[in-house]
Structure formats: C-alpha cells, structure tokens
Amino acid sequence: MPPVLNRRDLFRGAALTGGGLALSAWMPAWAQPVSAGIVKPLPTVTGNDITLKIAHQMMMIDGRASHAIGINGTVPAPLIRLRQGQTARLSVINDLDEDSSIHWHGLLVPFQFDGVPGISFPGIKPKSTFVYEFPIVQAGTYWYHSHSGLQEQMGHYGPIVIDPAGEDPIKSDREHVIVLSDHSQMHPHAIFRKLKQVGGGYFNYQRQTLAGLMAKEDQPLKDRLDWGKMRMDPTDVSDVTGSTYTYLVNGHGPRDNWTALFRPGERVRLRFVNASAMTTFNVRIPGLKLTVVQADGLDVRPVEVDEFQIAVAETYDIIVTPTDDRAYTLIGESVDRSGMARATLAPREGMAAEVPALRKRPLADMKDMGMGEMDMGGMQGMDASGGSTMAGMDHAAMGHDMPTGAAAAGGMAGMDMGSGASMPTTDKTPGGSMARMPGMGAPAGDAMAGMAMGEMGGMNMRDGSKAPQVKMGPGVQTISPMPMDRTGEPGQGLEDVGHRVLVYRDLMAVDRNPDVRAPDRAMEIHLTGNMERYMWSFDGVKLSDKREPIPFLENERVRVTLVNDTMMSHPIHLHGHFFELVTGHGEYSPRKHTVNVAPGGKVSFDVTANAIGDWAFHCHMLYHMHAGMMRVVSVRPRGEAA
C-alpha cells in the first residue's frame, strides 16, 4: 500500500484490499431516509492489480431505491488510487447482459486500452473479463466511466486519483474526492426517446409563459416574438433537468447530506469530478474561498474564486481552509437552476449549514446564439479579456462595418480604443475581469451600437457560407453569425452573481507546456445541432454518417478551433491527449482533456498529436454523443501512406 495513504483519514473505514474487490463498499443508507449526514468516504481500490466488476444493483438516493449499474457494488464506482510510475493492471469483469467498457478519462494510455468499443477495442462482452494494463505516467484527479450505450447515466462512473511520484506540490492536510453526478429514475433510453420525440422542452419546467409575461418576468414581449420567430427558446439551458434528475454528491442526494469532515484550520483539498451525463454544475461553498489548484488533473497556478462552473467530464482540485468550527454547505447548482447537488463540510458528523435557495434560472441571450455583442448595453461582451475576445471574434465572418473588428482584422493597425475613455476609479470585479471596464466599454459599445444590429431579424442565423465545411442539413439549425471567444467570461448564468467566478482565462499551467512549438496548421470544427429534432453533430456530420476520421500526423501540432453553432454548451473531450487552451498564456497554457464551449462561443486549443492510434473525439453530454456528436480522430506515423 502506498505510504501516502496512511496519513489520510479519508480512507478510514474504506476497503483497502490491495486490489481485490472492495465489497464492503456500498453502505446502504435506508436506515436514514433523510439523513442527518452520511460520513462515508468513497470505497477505494489501489495497488498494481485491481479487479472491477460491472453489475446491476440498487442504490438508495434520498431514501428512495433506484436501479443502477455500479462497479464492485457501489455507485460511484470505487475510487481507484494509483501512484505515478507504477503499472496498473485492471481486470474488468462485465456481469451485465450487454457489452460494456471502461474508459479512463484523462489518462494517457496506449490506444488499445482507451476503452472505447468500436474505436480502440472490441468492448467487453457480457460475462467476460478484459484486462487493461498500462503504465501510469501522470498524476492528478481523473475519472473512469463506461463508453458503451448509456450505461454511464446509470452509475457506471468513478474517480481516479494518481499521487505524484515525488512530493505533491499541492499541500493539504486532508482531502476529499467529490464526484458530482445526475441520476434519474427514468431509464436513459426513455430519456433519450423523450428528447427525440419532443425536443428540448420535455424536461424543462422553467419555460417562459404568458403568466410570466404579465408578471413582467423574463423577456419582454418584443424579445419573445423575436425569439419565437427564430424558433429559439432562451430557457433551453439544459436538455435534461431537475424535473427528472436528482443531483448527487458521491452517490448521495441532497437530502442524504453526504458530509466531509475537517478540523478547523486545516487545508482541505477537494477533488471535484463532474461525472454527470448531462449536467453542468456551478459549485460554491458559501463562507469559503475556493482556491483552484488543478484542472483536468494538471496543476494550475492557484486562483482564488467564490464559485466555479464545472462542465461534464471536467475535474477541478480546490483548496479550502475552513477556520471556523462550523458546518459549510457545498452546493453544486445545475446550470439551469432546476436543482442542486448538496453536501456538507463539517468538523463533526451530523452537522448541517443553511442550504441557499436555487437562484433564478438564466436566460440565453443573443450572444448565446453566436450573435456577438448586440445585446450589450455596456461592455459585458468584452468580458474579462477585451483584446483577446476581440481577437477571438470571427472578423472574417462579420459582414459588418465594425470599427474594432475591422481594426483587428487588419492586424490591429490603427486601433484606437478611445484614449478619451474615462477610467473608473474602482473596479468591483476582482481580478481577471476587464469586462466591466467602462474605459473600454464606451468606445467599443458605441461602435457596436452603430452597427444597427439591434434588429435580430436582420441577421442570418443559418448562413452556411460562414462555415463552409459544415454539411448544411436538417441537423444544423443555426450557424453562429459572429461566434466569440468567451473563455474570459463566467459561465452561463454566472455573469452577475456578485462574486468572483472562475473563467478559463484564469487558468495557467504551473509547468511549462511540454511542446511550445507553433502549430503546423489550424483547423476549425463546428459544433452543430438541432434542438427541434434533437440532432447533434460536428460540422453537420454525425458519427453514424461514417465519414472518414479527422486526420492528424504523429507529432503534428494543430490549432483546433471549436465553433459552437448551437445555443447549448458542449464539453468537448479528445481522447488520448491533453491540449493547450489558447487563452493568452503562451508557454504556460492550461492543459485540458475536456473543454466546455459556451453557447455561441468558440474556443481554440493547440494539440500535439503524439499518441498513435484512433481516438474518440466527442461532446461529453451523453445524449448529444448518443445523437451523433462524435468523431474519430486518427493519429498516424509520418510516412505511413494514408
């Protein structure tokens, strides 16, 4: 057993069988339907030889029994704790009546062990065993899940923690793994069927209504008509919502009150994994500052925030230092505010703190439709990264005489951001956000205002010429006319929460990027979809259309720009690689395995294709992927004939 485990009371009571089944794993909570608090760390498996058994089981959530697929009898699946430098041998037994698989999300493994049936291996047949064996070359927080069918929604997911070979540069006195997920009593195939039948409105009980209009809530009439004309629903933030989901922390519902213990004054490391099928969470712990120290398993320079958004499949490690001898509520609010995951940080078992009410759900705006800055009264649009954002705008695609844009397109020559702009004497937005800077806002805002784009109808929302490679068809509802780099903006609904929110641009790698070459080439991939038909695709092409893979050469470095032509956010995951976000940090760009592309936004990353093989590349919204939002990326040795 790695010595690192000894000092962590996290593992108190866990089944450390050194590789056997952690059968003591799941302790039913049915004795306490609505619990005062469940202090039960995740069961853990560790060592060089680990056995995982996938099987149907029941689980208790908020006192209610629910069918699930778990591993070793537990949902989430056991925490797999490894050490950098070891070789892991993982024997996976599929006890289901259907094929299954495990994908090690974020682990760099030989491609044949990546665990995607049909791409990297044939899958694990019912009642059979597959042995994964690979060296552990990295450290950090990761996770694993099924890549077969919709099993992930049913509980087939679990966390992985890899301790560094040497000393962990991130110091903490104690740590807890926090796996966020969504669970429904509905079978995932039934959920998908509803989405196919009636589109995004089925699970949404926060739509705009006549009653709301008369109460002067939400959009005014004119906006509603404008949006109705475009057949777009601004309340369509999450496809599947709290109307069917219970949001879980480590497999426990909000009323179970899963509790993480601490001693006042300790530095507590929280390893967050969003293992949801469809839910983006906004995470906060009222009363505590959250210091982000790791993203997607790799260390980042500490950033102190009050709240962060975690997209599906992302991980963030957070340090908190609670000094008071009291309980704190940990909230993972779903992005559409239809429900929350809730847990408690407390010095002792059985404590609870106030659970704040759900905040008002956000409404999508024109920027979420890729219409750029038209709705900005002030400078909101330039949020947090004036210059960068502008650079990120697709100037070429803008058929408008926009002073700032024109200047930028021309190499920024002659750019005058308005020297007369007055600077505010105070900036209420803490670090990182240039957004609310009147200094910039004034001129740029005027420029925008002068664009006469106020009329939404005046902009073609489906102009294929803006995305020549997109196969225009019934699956492509819109093409963002003016997608923007939104990596400097808080996530949807977090623009005005009144405290500091993590944005991608805050992330900066601790270690210099391993490859700092300029990209050999650039390419663009459009994230496309149609909410009405519930079709999702890349460049208008579904995986089922059987197109050729997206080709890369070995060690080729490519700048990939993902353009979101939809009004939903899409967490895009590239298997087998980390990529560097192009967010202005040069050789210290944050490296991620999954990046969330905001509605109507775009994100660029540089990737070095250094892992030979075929790799899955997909949206990690499970039903988006299931609808076709997935492609194969091929990485081939140079000189190998295509």
Next chain:
Amino acid sequence: MKALLLLISVAPLALAAPANAQSMQNMPGMNMPAAKAPPKKKPAAKPATPVKRKTAAKPAAKPTPAKRGAPVAQPKAAAHDMSGMGAMPGMDMSGTAGSKASPKPDPHAGHDMSSMPGMTMPDTAGGTMNHDMPGMNMPAGGTGQPMEHDMSSMPGMSMDGQMAGHGAGGTSLAPGNAPAPAAPSDHYADRIYQNGAMVDSRSMLHNEHGASTSSMILFNLAEYQVRNGRDGYRWDGEAWFGKDLDRLTIKSEGEGVLGGRNGTFMETAEIQALYSRALDPYWNLQAGVRYDFKPNPSRTYATIGIEGVAPYWFETEAALFLSNKGEVLGRIEGYYDQRITQRLILQPRVELNLSAQDVPETRIGAGISNAEFGLRLRYEVRREFAPYIGVSYDRKLGKTADYARADGEGVKATSFVIGVRTWF
C-alpha cells in the same frame, strides 16, 4: 486615464512595498491578479530564483524584481523602456521579450510601458505583436502587419494579468499553414484486434451514435363534442417511426355523430400512410397515400405535403390530395401552444379544407369547403397526458354549404369539447 496615470505614479511605491503591489489587482483598469497567480517570473533575465511552484504556492510572492530585471537587461534597443513596468506584475511585457525560451530575438523587447497612457507603438516596431503580448492574442492575420496602436486604451485590452510571464512560445504563436494530411482508410484497432474482431463493435459504435430509431404516437385531438342537436366525437392523430431524416408517418382523423336524429354514425374517417423526409431543420416533406373510409363512396388519394414548425412556433401542415377519380383536394392546418403556466396550455387551432372542383358525390364544393377554428385549454398532468376543454367552430363554405343546405343539414356548428391530448 487618470487612474492609469495614478497607477503608474504609484508604481515605485509598489516596488518598495510588495504588499502594495498586490493591491494593484484592484486597479480599475488593470485588474492584475497578482494575488491569485503570482506571475512566476520569466526565467529569462531573472535575478531572482524562479522556483515556479514555490511561487505559485504563496500568493504573496513579489514578482517585481524579476520583471525589473528584464528591461534593464535590455539596452533600449527598441527605443522602449520597460522600467516603468516594474511594478506591474500583471503585465510583464519584459518577461516574454527577454525570455530565453524565446527562440528568436524579439524586436519588441522592452517597450516603454511607463508611458502607457499615451503609448504608441511605432511602425518600426512592427512585426508580430502576438509574440510579445500573448495576452492580447492578436489574430494570426496580424502577423507582420504594422502596429500603430494607440495603446492608451491598453488597460482595456486584456492586460488582466494574463500577460504574467508565460513565455513567447506555445499558444502565443500563430499557426502555420501546413496542409492537412489525408485521412487514413484503415482502422488502427484492426492492427491489434485482428481477424475482424472489431467489426461488430464498430457497427455498434455507428448505430449508437446518431443512427438510433425512435417512434411516437400522438393524438392531438381525441374529444367528445357537445353541440346543439347532436353530439359528436373527433380525433386527429399521427404516428411516426424511423430515424432522424427518414420516417414512416401514419396520420388519421375523423369525426362522427353520437345518437343524433339518424343515430350514431361516422361522418368522416381517413388514414394516411406517408414517407416523411426531413427537408431542413424544421420541415418534412411527406408523400404517400390517403384512404377515406367515410364518407362513402370512399376515395383513395395520392398525397404530397409538408409538415413542420413555422416561425413563431406554429405547428403547421399542408397537403395536396389527388383522388383516384382525378379530383384535387387540399388541406392546411396549424396550431400554436401558448403556455399560460408551465402545465396549463392554450391551443388555438385552425384547419381549412380546400377543393379544386365540385365533387357532388362527396358533397364537397370548389374553393374552401370548410373551416374549423378551435381553442382548447389543456393541463399537462404529464407532458404525455393532458386533459382539455375547449370550443370548436366548424363552418361549411361556398358550394359545400349549398350541398349541405340542400341536404337539410346545417352549415355551421359550435361545439364545446372535452378530451385528452396524449402521446407516447
């Protein structure tokens, strides 16, 4: 601008007191997160020890001396002076410039940021700004273009601390224009899992990612109609089965009379079997056959039409019917679901039937033969199950009305309806 000047004038102070330096993150325009990411100083001209992780761990670190170093090391070759920058951890233009990591000499090394307020990058400085100022992320197209920035507005330009020591390479570099490789035609997994071991799973992979088949049965109307004289019933439903683009669609509608003067009988009843093909995001083209059981004598029609969602969310349907006797009929219908609350929904609905000619046999006249306007209020107990009440006004028009009068029937009828909208 004033604030900026202020900031600069304060710089020396900040230098002297590292604690103050941190407060700079609260600077109006600059917003440098000195506290959050103590700019790990550029390894470059670093007199200080660049122990990155350590620095990162303690936010209070004073990056200042490092930055200072860079400009000093640069003999104003480019006629710029960075020294004023010393106190601006967030900006660190020097870092990139002086970085040893930078593969090539940077013409921008050491801009005089002290004069930021009015800063103008001379043409001569030209070149690619994105090498020096990764935080600005100038578009690739800017490479090599003369820079004539009036940097007076610099604060607005993402100097938000992102400039803090990140080296000149990596994602700051503009991409080249190498050609994309050709896509391989083989599957790499076949090399490891041989003899066709991948075939089944690959097929399943495709089927499970975009090729699913679904189906739906919807009765928009299934109601009892209460009206003067003779109560009736009515249905209007549709079912489909298929994939995203191609579907088999079955439609049926009809109505009848319950216990009227002539007893209970079915007035009209039809069924359509259509192939439906998605035309665009909202509309389907539908073609197939329609068979009328009632009225007698029955007819069979070849059918072509469209169905979809019109702007403003109108569910719309329009079809042409060519009968086996050569008659041409048409139909347009549409409805709109107005949510009053999340579950209470008002559905105005209209249906027009048209004919290109008189068909005395079935008592249909040329033109608009009849029109129906409905208003139904439903409550969605579940999305799939919604009881409703409402009114329906039906009017025969033109020659059709004449036929009706001749037959001694009424030409208009108002009904109160009660029914259930259901689907599964």
